[in-house]
Amino acid sequence: MTDMTTFSTSASEPVPSGAIPAVKATQVHKAFGSLHVLKGVDLTVMPGTVTVILGPSGSGKSTFLRLINQLETLTGGEIEVDGELIGYKRTGRTDADGREIWQTLDDKAIAAQRSKLGMVFQRFNLFPHMTAIENVMEAPVHVKHMNKAEARELAVAELQRVGLGERLDYYPSELSGGQQQRVAIARALAMKPEIMLFDEPTSALDPELVGEVLNVMLSLAKEGMTMIVVTHEIGFAREVADQVVFMDGGVVVEHGGPDIIDHPSEPRFKDFLQHVL
Numbered sequence: 001m002t003d004m005t006t007f008s009t010s011a012s013e014p015v016p017s018g019a020i021p022a023v024k025a026t027q028v029h030k031a032f033g034s035l036h037v038l039k040g041v042d043l044t045v046m047p048g049t050v051t052v053i054l055g056p057s058g059s060g061k062s063t064f065l066r067l068i069n070q071l072e073t074l075t076g077g078e079i080e081v082d083g084e085l086i087g088y089k090r091t092g093r094t095d096a097d098g099r100e101i102w103q104t105l106d107d108k109a110i111a112a113q114r115s116k117l118g119m120v121f122q123r124f125n126l127f128p129h130m131t132a133i134e135n136v137m138e139a140p141v142h143v144k145h146m147n148k149a150e151a152r153e154l155a156v157a158e159l160q161r162v163g164l165g166e167r168l169d170y171y172p173s174e175l176s177g178g179q180q181q182r183v184a185i186a187r188a189l190a191m192k193p194e195i196m197l198f199d200e201p202t203s204a205l206d207p208e209l210v211g212e213v214l215n216v217m218l219s220l221a222k223e224g225m226t227m228i229v230v231t232h233e234i235g236f237a238r239e240v241a242d243q244v245v246f247m248d249g250g251v252v253v254e255h256g257g258p259d260i261i262d263h264p265s266e267p268r269f270k271d272f273l274q275h276v277l
């Protein structure tokens, strides 16, 4: 008997045959009113890999991450996380025009899908009146209903993981921007996501604080975390990315291995690199 799922069509594909993508976006469109922001984005992210998305401001990078995390809803196309369509349930039935009918998922099902993803933003968004450890414990206690002792233990471990084991009881205002961003990463990790989304996590930081945050992200990547990272840190992309995607004007203009950074083929990507390097 032939098992078609283990058949790989491409010899150059460095991906275990039959593996389910962590994220698979197909012809994703997003419009805000008459503003057509994403115009057919395709992206496949395999488990345990790091994808870096580059692109000028306004190209739709944040919108794309927000769609994956269901902070926005799609205008067209589809996104699968872990092989599961997000936001909708396939019914297997078709309408009069032969299109498959999708049912909107309920809030509980959407929350379950969203819990697979952790997100880190440019602005750290920590609760200012809570200490580092309280910030990290918040969601495990209030969303996952974990008991406090257990959540505390988990929060200590996650803060140690980002190098802040000595800063558990500091308030955000007592921490540097880099430390605050590391707390934000620990807070996302405490929810045990399968995939981490980073939206320009170092863009708001003073230059001398960027490295400590990138180092935490590097160690996460080495642990095998699946990551999608929007960043202008070309060095990080070169060193850590398995896949580099250049977006402009709501489409993927070029994608490939990290080598495309040094050998871009599309003029728009070349031009972009000349401005950021």
Ligand code: ADP
Residues within 6 Å of the ligand: 032, 035, 037, 055, 056, 057, 058, 059, 060, 061, 062, 063, 064
């Ligand atoms: P990037 O992250 O690449 O800078 P964004 O995804 O933030 O790009 O934005 C792409 C475009 O979509 C921009 O023109 C932005 O103004 C617009 N946009 C983003 N979010 C909204 C929104 N909620 N309502 C209206 N327009 C939006």
Ligand code: MG
Residues within 6 Å of the ligand: 061, 062, 063, 199, 200
């Ligand atoms: Mg953005």
